[in-house]
Each structure stands twice: as C-alpha cells, then as structure tokens.
Amino acid sequence: MTKPTSASGAAKRAPGAGAPPRRGRRVDPIARGIWPFALPAVVVTAVLVLAPIAYTIWLSVSDRQADGTNAGFLGFANYTEMFADSEFWNALKVTVFLFAVCLIVETLLGLALGYVMSLDVPGRRIFQGMMLIPAITASVAVGLVWLLIMDPSLGAANQILAKVGVDPVVWLGDPDIAPWSIALVDIWQWTPFMALIIAAGIRSLPEEPFEAAAIDGASGWRTAWNVGLPLLRPVLTVAMLLRTVDLVRFFDTIYIMTQGGPVNATNTLNVYGYNTGFVDNEPSYAATLQIALLVLVVLIAGVFTWFRQRAAR
C-alpha cells in the first residue's frame, strides 16, 4: 500500500491528463490524504470476515468437542482425516459436477437469452423485468416453490410431462437424477442473471466491427462468433467469475430441497460441512471442511482472475 507521506513530492499534473500516476511513488494530488476514509470499512471487514476465518482455521487444527470445550492443538489430524474420508471426495465430486454443469449451461443459455434481451423491440423492458425476478428472488422461496413443483406425484413438473406423454420423472428421489434437478433449479435462478450482464455487454459493444463484417459479407453466425464473442469476452469472464464463486459454495437450494440426499448424491462440500457441524456435532471437522472449501474457492477464483488478466494483455 502507498504511504501517505510519499504524497508530498507528487508532481502537479495538468488537469485532464489521462495517464495514471506511477504506483507506490507518487500519489495523485486528488488522492492525497483520503486513505482514512477506507479505514472503517477495512476494520469492519477485518473483524467480520478475517476474524471468523481465523477462528475457523484454529478450530480446524484443534479439537473442539461437542460440549464447547477445546481439547487443544491437534496439528493436521483433521486434514489427514479429511483426505482419507471417502465422503469428502464424493462431496468434492458433487461440487465440481454442479459447478461445471451449471456454469456451462448458464453461460450458453445466458448468451441466447442475453442476445434476445439486447434487441431493441417494443416491450423489451417488460420482458427484461420478468427475466429479472428469478435472479433476485430469495433462495428460500425458490427452493420451497421448486420442491413443490418437483414433487414426483403431485408436482406441476410431472403433471406437465404427463400431458405430453412423458413418464413421471423422479426429480429429487433418484441419486442419478437429483444432481441434475438441483442444477436445473440453479440454472433457472441464475441464467437470467448471466443474461442481463451479457445483454448489457452486447448493447455496449461498438458498432463498427459489425458493420465492417457485414460489408465483407460475413454471415450473422460467423460475425457473432468471430467478432461479437471476442469483444464480449471481458464481460463474459466477469459474469462467469461471479457465478463460479457462488457455485463452488453451492448451499442454499440443497439445504432447502434435499439436505444432500438421496444417498449423498447432492452432498456438496458446503452442505457436508454444514451437516458435520450441526447434525453430527463435530465442530472441528466441520471447520476443516469449511477451510478446504474456502481454499478451493480462492484457488478457482485466482486461476480465473489470472486467465482474465492474461487475456486482457
């Protein structure tokens, strides 16, 4: 971080000069002496976020008992146990599965919906409003409503399928289908979110490259692929990064709809950690799983950011 004292020798810049100041040495005159404004936010974040993380790390290397006493430092015993725990690996598998399926489908479907939403036609705003709702509705409501829709015998989904002659689907009661059903709910909830970002991205694209492509006689699809997509990439990666962070921590709808079942088929790392802590009463092992999950999220987000910055260069 730049030290405020180093700002004393900052050179005067002509108003409107666009070049950013060199970091670390000189501080823009307008940036001088403002750093304390960030202090409250930093303190609050440190207390609210870093302290619980530190506490959880401590739990994961110590032996907190169900009765709230702590038998003391354990070293990495919990981590060794985790790597030998077949349910951990299953949970990792489920997490990666849901992450991959949801991200791919949400991106592709989001591109299609985003394109439709970006087009200027009468009624666009009403349509956009309707698409907005899934993205900002509480997961509690989403989960409970879909639970009713996906009821195998009474639910709306199977009644609709029956009308078109499809056999009833056991949405949540079959370990082979349940992860897909959970993915379906997530895709329903978050594709519009992706699409909104993509639509805004498309609308902010410059027109010239497309006009040039049209003059060259390129087809619509070719133009979209060769011109549109590369231009859209920065927007797309941010949207995907945001989804990634949430998908790796997949929790809400599973907690509400299946609690990890059937037969652990939807037991993501986050749900497994929760169950270990509050159902099995093993706070230390639960903390270990949470830390593993945090490391995974930071790693994936880090890799993503690295790719994004490399692509930007």
Added chain:
Amino acid sequence: MRYKVLSAGLALALAGGLAACGGGSDSGGDANEISLVMSNHPWQKAIEPLLSEFEQASGVKVKVQTFAEQQARDKISLNLQSRSSSMDVFMTLPSREGLQFAKAGYYAPLDDYMTKSTEYDAADFPAAVKTGMTVQEKTVAAPINVEGVVLYYRTDLFQQYGIQPPKTLDELPTVAAAIKEKSGGKVTPIALRGQSAALPFTFGPFLHSQGLEWTKEDGTPAFDDPAAADVINRYATLAKDFGPPGVVNNTFTQSSALFAAGNAAMELESSNEIGSINDPKTSKVVGKIGVLDFPAGSAGSKSTVLNWGIAISSYSKNKDAAWKFVEWATGKATQLKLTSNGIAPPRTSVAQDKTYTDTLNTETLKQWNEALANVQENGSTEVGPVGVSAPEMRKVVGDAVGKVILGQADAPAAAKEIQDGLTPLLAKNG
C-alpha cells in the same frame, strides 16, 4: 483536517459500540423468564395457546422460538455447542440424540426434580416411556407425547377393490400388488419412508416384528444375520415395487401429502400424521381412513414407539423456573388439555381419562387410539441403533436400504454395508 476528526470519531463510535456490546452479559435473562426452543410439531401447536395460563399461574414468562424440525435442530445444536444460557428448555428426541447429548453434558438431569415434586407423579408414565427418556440411568427429558408407526389405509378403496386390509407382513406385498393391479397402476399402493435419515423409524418395525434387533448383546451390529437381509429385502421390495415414484427422497411430509391428496391406498407412518391426513383443510380423504396395527411378523406386531421430550439445558441459569415449566407442561392437567388438540398422552391416567376417550368419536380415531395403544404396549423404543453417533448410524442404515430400493445393491450386500458401517460407529459408545 476534518477527515481525521471524522475517522477518529467513526473509530471511536465503533469501539464504543463494541464495548457497549461487550458490557452486556450472558445473563440468560432474569430468573422469572425462560426461553423455550421448539420444533414445528403438533405438540408445539397445541401447547402455544396454553402458555399464557402457565405464565399467569407461575409468574414465569416464557419466550418461545419455533422452527421447522431441521432449523430447530440447528438452533438447539448451536446453543448447546456454545454453552449458551439463553436457551433453557428445548424439545428433544432422546431416542435419536439422547446418548450424543448426554455424553456432551447437554441435559440437566430431571430425576431430583421429579422425585421432589409432590404432584408430578412420574410413576404415571408407562415403563417403556420412562426407559425412552432415560440415558445412562438419568432422566434426561420429560415425555410430551407418544407416537408410533401405524398403517393407515383407505377404507373406501379397499372396499371398492374388495380387498381385506393386511394383518401380517407376508400379506402386505400381496395386498399392495392387488391394489396396483385393480387400480390399473393409478393409485400408489403404499406410501412409506425412503429418505435415509428418516427411514429407520419405519424400517425398525419390520426388523423387530421378525424378531431381530439393531445390535447384539455385546453392542456390535446384528446385520450379519441372514434374516436381516430378508428384512431389508421386504422393505425395499415394498418401496420399490409398490411405493410412490421417488420414494427414496420421501419422509412423512411427502407420504402424508400423497395420502391426503388421495393418491395412495396405504401409508406407513407415525400416528402423528393423523393431524394432517384427517384435517379437512389439508386432506381430501377425511372419513375414509382406517388405522391398523403394524402388520405382524414372525415375532408379532412390534412397531416403533417414540416419545418426544422436553429437556432442560445444563447451561440454563434458570433451572428452577425451567422445571416449573416442564412440570406444568408434562403434568396431568396440561396433558389432558392437549389431547383435545390430538396429542396422544404419554401418561396412563390421561390416556384412560374419560374426558379424553370421549373425544375419540369417529371410527378413524377409535382405530387410531387402539393402534396407538398397541404401539405403546409392544413397540420398541429403539428407533435406530443406539449410540453417540445415532444420527450418523441412521444414515448408514437408510443409505444402504436406499440403495436396494434403487436397485443399486442387493439385500445381502446392503446388510453387509450396514454391518461394516455401524461397527466403527457403535465402537464409539465405549
């Protein structure tokens, strides 16, 4: 520099706020106030309107927090794990978490309170109920209800198809098959549990009625007996061939919704579910429900009997006030009042009270009461394997049986999986 003043002010305000918070103590409220955490349950709905009577009579104020079952468990577990004195009384299932909680020291033993009280009359509870509330020779909770696995059936459908309700486990699949055939597959023959953590409650009666137990005398699992594989097979076949689609995700919620909507001919569930399937607001089949004892196996009809209890947290600082509440809530007068809201009384004197038996005025309720009496008399209190890891062990059983229902494993393989899965968990009991 104004910003310095401002940021200093902010920092001060923040620190002051934290200090003010720090000044608050974990007092658990004043001595005449108790906090009660309840799970969404017929008993909770019945007791809430009566609380003001207790408050007036005792001068103790009751703060109530009610959550759905899973959320209630989360909240109770959080309070206990962090030794919070802000929860004084909580609903508990000793058959599930009794040993786990008792070993962690969560329960304040009630024995002294019960013997000291002149009116309480703990001897009024049947022996099985008392056993269910006792862990390591201490009374950990006071019983608030009695429930057990019974078989509901649709009298109208059975009449229409000309079938007799099943009396034995051997008849059960035959009857189910007849329903399937005569309804042309339109009606689910039987709704029963498949969700792994919930399944042992309805699976247990199959085991016990065939003369088996969860564990052997030496505390090791009893699933190496070939008869155990047979029991698994019976349950799984019933669920797979005659249960509703998606049965492995089902528990009482789905089963009762199905039965109440008129889509199932039989429901194997807790006697509690009478509340939802016999309520005209949520059910289409009121007046068409028959209630049967659990079908008899080679060892007779041995259902599972379950008591919810209310316990006092060992971290409570108002144990005396908490006991006053427990004493009132599980005393004779209150339990009699609760029966008018369909809460089956655990007390013998209340169960035989004419005021109560007179309210059982429909054929359905009479049958229900008889089935419940049988549950209490002959049922096993072991809902699942008993131990510190009871919830985990139930999941082991449920997962393995679930695999057979799904056709992923056969019954002997499942029995072996249960045997192997339970062995280390039971060993934790020491």
Added chain:
Amino acid sequence: MTKRLGGIYAAYVVFGVIFFGPVLFMLWSSLRNNVDITGSLFNLASPLTLENFTGLFERFDFARYIGNSFVVAGGSTLLGLVLGAPAAYVIVRRKLAALGFLTLLARMAPGVLFVLPLFVLSIRVGGPDSLAVNYTLLIVAHLIITLPLCIWLLVPFFEEIPASIEESTLIDGANGWQRFTRIALPLALPGLSVALTLSFVFSWNYFLFALALANEQTLPLTVIAFNFIGQGSNDFGGLMAASTLISAPALLLTIFAQRWLVRGITGGAVK
C-alpha cells in the same frame, strides 16, 4: 422486418414460460386452496382465495417478521453504503487492488463458516436477550453481505468520474473529505441508488445468519418460511403465500426500480 420481430417475440414467449412460469405458479398457488394445490395443475377454474395470506397474519406475528426483515435489510444496507462508499472512493483514487481483494474474500467465504463464530460472539455480547443488541448483531452480520457488494457496485461509478473535475477544486483548497462529499458523492448518486437497491434485496433474501442469531422477536421472514411443512401439517397454501411475501421486494423493485437493479447486476462487469 416483421418476420424478425415475430422471431424475437416467439423467443420472448419461450423464455417467458421457462423463467416466469414458476413465479406465476407461486403467485397462483398462494391464492388457491391447499387441496387444489396438490390436485391438478390444469384445474384452472379452481376457486381463488386470500385465506392463505390472512392465515399467515392470524397464525403468526407476520407483520412483525416483515418489519424485522425491513429493519435488518435496511439497516445493513445503509451501514454498507456509509462504510462502503468512502472505501470504494479510496480504492478508485488510490488504486488499491489489495483492498479490493479483501472485500472479494468476504464474497468468497462460505456463509456456513460464519455461523458458529457469529453465534459465539452473539452469546458473549448477550445477543439472545436484548432486543437492541440482537438487531445490531443481525445488521452487523448482514454487513458481510452488503459491504462487499456496495464496494463492488460503487467502484465503477467512482471510476467514471473524471479526475479533472476533482482536480479543478484543488485550486479552491478543498480537502479530501470535501472533494469526496461535495463532488464525487453527488456524481456517484446513480451508483448509490444501484447499491442501495441490490444490497437491500440480497440482505433481505439471506436466511442463514438470521437462523443462527435472531431471537423470537427479531426473526425475519425468510426463516419463518420453513415452518409450514412439518409433522402433522402440510400447509402448502401458507407456504406459497409466505414465499410470495418473501419475494415481494423483488417483485416490487422489478416494477419500480428496474433500471437500478439491472445496473446493479451488470455493474462491475460492464463499464
């Protein structure tokens, strides 16, 4: 051209059914009787009733839960803005990537991780017993959601403000705080509206912290929604009515503040 328009509207219908259908199902179910909800979906003529909603207010202290949701979501949003806006300004003007990362970390940590630490804290400070402390704790806990969100949403808006505007005030001798409050903040007003709207919605929607921290008087809507399905009761009508009320801010803001919501969701990704 009309053919193209027809294609677009056909897509509108398809996407509308997929993404709006379940919302419509929820709204409709909240107005139907319980036995009809579990009955046929195609029984469009089934009677409509407000009983599910009136039932909520009769059986529960529902007005209180709604109020609690407002207090917690509103409080955490305002506090998030008060703390987040100056921080976002500093991040932009000083190009503090590290601080940006710190706030991102808050977005990455799984919510379950906070539950036990927050609960232990709440016990220490007497949270379960004092109304004021409990509300404060809930608001502060929800800052975990709103503060990083506010910062993330406000950064692009401060970036849009040309440095030249602020530099011109240097001559007048305006100090940092004056530049922030008199120049930057008014120019970032649209950003504040965006952050306000979206933070409020996300804070309103979150249930896990309230489940752990709230007492019987401070419970918000989201936690109550679970209570309709349980042993001996299957109140699907009440459940759908409660879900509708939980979704109400989302539905209303879509109608009245769509522009800000869209900018909030797309903010940070699209400049």
